[in-house]
Each structure stands twice: as structure tokens, then as C-alpha cells.
Amino acid sequence: MEQRVLFLSFSSLLLLSFSGSVDAYKNYTVGDSLGWYDTTVKSNVDYQKWADGKNFSLGDFLIFNTDNNHSVVQTYNFTTYKLCDYDNSVDNDTVEWSSANPSNTLTQGATVAVPLLKEGPNYFFSGDYDGEQCDNGQHFKITVSHGKGLPDSLKDPSDQAPAPNAADYDSTPDTVVPFDFNNPHDQDTDVKKDSGSLSLYGKFLDMKLNGILLLLGIVYMF
Numbered sequence: 001m002e003q004r005v006l007f008l009s010f011s012s013l014l015l016l017s018f019s020g021s022v023d024a025y026k027n028y029t030v031g032d033s034l035g036w037y038d039t040t041v042k043s044n045v046d047y048q049k050w051a052d053g054k055n056f057s058l059g060d061f062l063i064f065n066t067d068n069n070h071s072v073v074q075t076y077n078f079t080t081y082k083l084c085d086y087d088n089s090v091d092n093d094t095v096e097w098s099s100a101n102p103s104n105t106l107t108q109g110a111t112v113a114v115p116l117l118k119e120g121p122n123y124f125f126s127g128d129y130d131g132e133q134c135d136n137g138q139h140f141k142i143t144v145s146h147g148k149g150l151p152d153s154l155k156d157p158s159d160q161a162p163a164p165n166a167a168d169y170d171s172t173p174d175t176v177v178p179f180d181f182n183n184p185h186d187q188d189t190d191v192k193k194d195s196g197s198l199s200l201y202g203k204f205l206d207m208k209l210n211g212i213l214l215l216l217g218i219v220y221m222f
């Protein structure tokens with residue numbers, strides 16, 4: 001649960017920093033104004049009908065407006081969906097997005113935003129009350145297409161790390177200069193020293209600049 005909260009805050013942070021590119025992705029409010037309920041609460045919900053007219057792509061969000069007596073389970077596993085069975089689901093293909101414990105007496109509103117992270121069939125249902133609400137119409141299937149692909153903000157950070165040595169792949173190997181026994185003090189030495197001190201100076205400048213920028217940032221914050 002904590003991981004999920006961490007992930008959510010992490011993604012919203014990233015979303016904020018990439019907000020310029022988010023416009024291309026869509027947010028769909030599940031059931032529109034009816035929200036996300038079973039047929040004993042709202043007799044006229046038909047989520048499959050709601051979903052069938054729409055094209056969903058990677059990076060879109062489904063927004064579920066519901067209460068804490070209903071949950072949002074997202075699964076890629078047809079068996080889990082078919083059986084309305086969150087309790088026996090496998091961890092790696094099923095996520096429950098709402099964290100509140102179901103309450104029969106004290107209900108309060110809840111809005112759950114679920115990102116579409118995987119192409120192909122995605123299934124949604126309420127996992128509360130042993131699948132009772134799912135059996136009562138609270139379920140639907142969508143097919144997610146590639147679209148523009150996932151925005152950086154939703155990519156798994158571990159997928160983004162460059163492959164080891166990826167940057168070196170095309171670079172030419174360092175030329176090996178054999179040591180000259182007859183002339184150990186080769187002419188390059190002075191040049192190397194110079195460029196060394198130059199780049200040191202550059203680094204120093206860089207650090208100074210960064211320090212100034214940091215200071216400016218701190219001053220700006222107050």
C-alpha cells in the first residue's frame with residue numbers, strides 16, 4: 001500500500017515536471033456522471049457499453065468516481081476477471097487501486113485515477129464483497145492500443161536506466177601509445193597538463209555556477 005502511495009506521488013511529481021507533454025493523453029471518467037457503482041446502487045449502469053465506443057491508448061487515465069464501499073481492480077488476467085476474484089489473484093498481473101477498506105455504514109466519496117500502462121486487454125472490476133459487486137454489473141473490459149506510447153512520467157524507472165556501456169558502444173577505443181623507453185618524457189606531457197588544468201578550471205566554474213543557481217533558487221523560494 002505504501003509503495004502504491006509512493007508510486008502515485010512519484011508519478012504526479014514527474015507529471016508536474018513534464019506537464020507540457022501530458023496534453024496529448026486523455027482522461028476518461030468511467031460511467032460519466034453515473035460514476036463507478038454496482039447495479040444495486042445505480043440500476044442503469046452499463047460499463048461495457050460506456051467503454052465500447054472509446055479508443056484507449058497507453059498513458060491515458062481512467063478516473064473512477066465512487067465511494068469507499070466499492071473498489072477498483074485492474075487486471076490483465078482474464079481468469080481473475082471472469083471469476084470476479086481479486087482475493088486469489090496473482091500479484092504481478094492484478095492491482096487494486098483504491099486503498100480504503102470497504103465500509104457498509106460510513107461511506108464517503110473516493111476518486112481513483114488509474115493509468116493505462118499496458119497494451120492489449122485490460123479488465124476492471126470491483127473486488128469488494130467477494131466479487132458480489134462485480135457480479136452486479138461493476139466490471140468491463142477495454143483494449144489498450146499503443147497510441148503515442150507511455151509518457152516518461154509513467155515509465156517504470158527501472159526500464160529507463162540506459163543499458164550498461166550503451167553510450168560507449170560506438171565510440172572508438174582509446175589509442176594505445178606504447179611507452180617509449182628512449183624518450184620517457186614524451187612531448188605530449190606539457191599539453192596534457194595544460195588541458196588537465198583547463199578542464200579543472202572548467203569544473204570549478206561549473207561548480208560556482210551551480211552554487212549561484214542553487215542560491216538563486218533558494219532565494220526565489222522565499
Ligand SMILES: *[C@@H]1O[C@H](CO)[C@@H](O)[C@H](O)[C@H]1NC(C)=O
Pocket residue numbers: 012015022023025026027061113
Ligand atoms: C489526468 O489524470 C491524472 C491523474 O489524476 C492527472 O495527473 C492529469 O493531470 C490528468 N490529465 C488531464 C489532461 O486532465
Ligand SMILES: *[C@@H]1O[C@H](CO)[C@@H](O)[C@H](O)[C@H]1NC(C)=O
Pocket residue numbers: 053054055
Ligand atoms: C476509434 O478508432 C477508430 C479506428 O481507428 C475510428 O474509426 C473511430 O472514429 C475512433 N473513435 C473515437 C471515439 O475516437
Ligand SMILES: *[C@@H]1O[C@H](CO)[C@@H](O)[C@H](O)[C@H]1NC(C)=O
Pocket residue numbers: 077078079080085088089090093
Ligand atoms: C491468472 O490468475 C489465476 C488466479 O486467478 C492464476 O491461477 C493464473 O495462473 C493466472 N494466469 C496467468 C497467466 O498468470
Ligand SMILES: *[C@@H]1O[C@H](CO)[C@@H](O)[C@H](O)[C@H]1NC(C)=O
Pocket residue numbers: 090092093
Ligand atoms: C507472474 O507470476 C507467475 C508466477 O507466479 C508467472 O508464471 C508469470 O509468468 C508472471 N507473469 C508476468 C507477466 O511476469
Ligand SMILES: *[C@@H]1O[C@H](CO)[C@@H](O)[C@H](O)[C@H]1NC(C)=O
Pocket residue numbers: 038040069103104105106107129132133
Ligand atoms: C456496500 O456494498 C454492499 C455490497 O454491494 C452492499 O450490500 C451495502 O448495502 C453497501 N453499503 C452501503 C452503505 O452502500
